[in-house]
Amino acid sequence: MAERTLNPAASPLSRTRRLSGLYVITDTTDLQRDALVAAVAETILGGARIVQYRDKSTDQARRLFEATALRDLCAEHQVLFLINDDVTLAEAIGADGVHLGREDAALAAARKRLGPDAIIGASCYDQLLLARQAVHAGADYVAFGAVFPTRIKPDAPRASLDLFQQAHQELGVPICAIGGLTVETAPVVRSAGADMLAVISAVFQAPDRRLAAARFHAVFSRPAGGGDTR
Template sequence: MTRGATAPTAFPEQGLYAITPEDLSAIDALLNAVSSAIAGGAAVIQYRCKNAAERRAGASPLLELCRKAGVPLIINDDVELAAQIGADGVHLGKDDGDIALSRRALGQHAIIGVSCYDSLERAMAAEQSGADYVAFGRFFPSRSKPHAPCAKPETLTEARRHIHLPIVAIGGITAANGANLLHAGAGLLAVIDGVFGSGDPKMAAARFQPLFRRG
């Protein structure tokens, strides 16, 4: 599969960035949950699945769903898979590869995001290397990454002053605590359990939307 004419051309400046959970591996369940999250207002979907066989099986159907909805699909960690299916981009952690190499593999129009944890310096370096967005966190206790280092809201404020890219906040974010991160400087809120941990991803995603309208 290759990038089609209907593919999103830009990463949004703000909105809900929904990340699929590890326990959502059955394809039908994955597609139903993601479709519901998009219906509730998710502006970006990141496909996160550590099992390689399950990840390959779910990636193309998920991309087709996202393309029909006009929502970017970002593949977590796996540049090869993103290139193979023509996904809209990839998200890189500190051990997941080089921005320049990812750009060569995915093309000039691909979206490349980088985890920056609590490091403004890492974010500035990512921008200089050609990243399309940067992500900071975790900001609150998180079931998906309970041992991840904590980030400070002040880092978002400094990032907004110095970085000219969309800024994503991640880690234990809910509709109840996300407003402070937007006020501090984030444009997007990345959420796993706060969307997919409920029985109704559409309703869970919709609860975040007033935060962005106020922002």
């Protein structure tokens, strides 16, 4: 296992406090290798605070190259770096953590492999029960979505704003919103209780990625959920 040299954002005392803000998820269908790293750098300069490397291909050499380069980029800028689904890859490169879905490795098994300091997030779709179970199993944050229709997952269940309000009041961990978010819709989702706004196309497909990220980042200039910024 690679030695994890976490920045202060991922320390046991402060890591969940840094689970807020713009959360970008890579689009490796259109951007790969150096172009992908450059694109992610633009989003970080615009204000992205969390980066998730998501790639469903079987090109292991490319995936290792990209994940390692993005890990180094995020460490340089003190941005959290997570891997989608692949606990083995996260362990190999010493990523800050992983994001797991319903079909992914069990959260407890991921925690055992990655250790107590790793950030582990869980997709909970439109189900508060799944979120409760994930928190009970030790998830550091939970994600609900799709909030709005999305081309990435057009058949994804829809998570209501009421769900974010419930989760915000009950769960005690940061909450991530994903799915069809735009700069125009982001404020209402943030106000409903989302601590993080996860985006793909709205940033990576934008003509100016840094500006798009900055516009999302500006949404976090005011508190969510009635003033609780966790």
